[in-house]
Amino acid sequence: DAGVIQSPxxxxxxxxxxxxxxxxxxxxxxxxxxxxxTMMRGxxxxxxxxxxxxxxxxxxxxxxFSAKMPNASFSTLKIQPSEPRDSxxxxxxxxxxxAETQYFGPGTRLLVL
Amino acid sequence: xxxxKQNSPSLSVQEGRxxxxxxxxxxxxxxxxxxxxxxxxxGPTFLISISSIKDKNEDGxxxxxxxxxxxxxxxxxVPSQPGDSxxxxxxxxxxxGGTSxxxxxxxxxxxxxxHP
Numbered sequence: 001d002a003g004v005i006q007s008p009x010x011x012x013x014x015x016x017x018x019x020x021x022x023x024x025x026x027x028x029x030x031x032x033x034x035x036x037x038t039m040m041r042g043x044x045x046x047x048x049x050x051x052x053x054x055x056x057x058x059x060x061x062x063x064x065f066s067a068k069m070p071n072a073s074f075s076t077l078k079i080q081p082s083e084p085r086d087s088x089x090x091x092x093x094x095x096x097x098x099a100e101t102q103y104f105g106p107g108t109r110l111l112v113l
Numbered sequence: 114x115x116x117x118k119q120n121s122p123s124l125s126v127q128e129g130r131x132x133x134x135x136x137x138x139x140x141x142x143x144x145x146x147x148x149x150x151x152x153x154x155x156g157p158t159f160l161i162s163i164s165s166i167k168d169k170n171e172d173g174x175x176x177x178x179x180x181x182x183x184x185x186x187x188x189x190x191v192p193s194q195p196g197d198s199x200x201x202x203x204x205x206x207x208x209x210g211g212t213s214x215x216x217x218x219x220x221x222x223x224x225x226x227x228h229p
Contacts, residue, residue, distance in 0.1 A: 004156070031215050033215075033217075042219060042220070042221040042222060043157070043202060043219040043222070044219075045216060045217065045218075048215060048216065050215070055215075056216060091156050091157070093156070095215065098215040101147070101159045101162070102159070102215075102217065103158075103159070104149075104156030104157045104158065105156050106154070106155055106156050107154075107155075107156050
């Protein structure tokens with residue numbers, strides 16, 4: 001298996017622009033997680049899905065952030081409008097069941113100027 | 114509120130010696146703990162875990178110890194190798210009564226550098 005796939009790997013955009021991050025989980029996994037890593041806050045969970053349904057979005061920082069999972073093999077995290085403080089590495093992870101072993105993608109490094 | 118804490122931002126060790134990475138937690142409901150390793154430009158990868166019914170779990174050069182009364186766990190790497198140089202995160206899933214809801218809380222991470 002190719003593992004969790006994220007795209008793009010790097011994104012540079014200007015403040016106010018819309019940013020869409022994409023994730024393909026490992027086939028067969030029914031949980032999908034979006035994390036953000038920053039120097040100040042470390043690795044924090046933004047939202048997670050079970051069987052394509054959002055379960056907990058309490059970590060989403062504000063309404064500018066939204067996430068969708070239209071099917072079992074694809075999820076997006078959208079930031080609109082983006083701000084410089086959104087600059088971070090965004091990770092997607094998936095797992096089988098509510099198992100604790102989550103498999104992470106390589107991350108998307110976002111820079112908002 | 115930081116429920117999982119790694120108070121040492123970095124650790125430097127000589128090759129062949131023991132590396133000890135520490136983690137403290139505040140939530141007494143945590144009953145399962147994991148360690149992840151992260152190389153630059155990669156996502157974290159699962160390393161080893163421990164259930165609260167145990168106080169030790171060993172996998173090759175890696176051993177995790179759990180002290181429930183002190184709410185403390187540690188990861189021992191013996192012997193340390195230069196390839197072990199990475200960021201190490203401890204994590205715990207939220208849940209009660211042994212049930213995990215899949216929501217992991219991570220510590221801030223410790224940067225381990227193993228010198229040849």
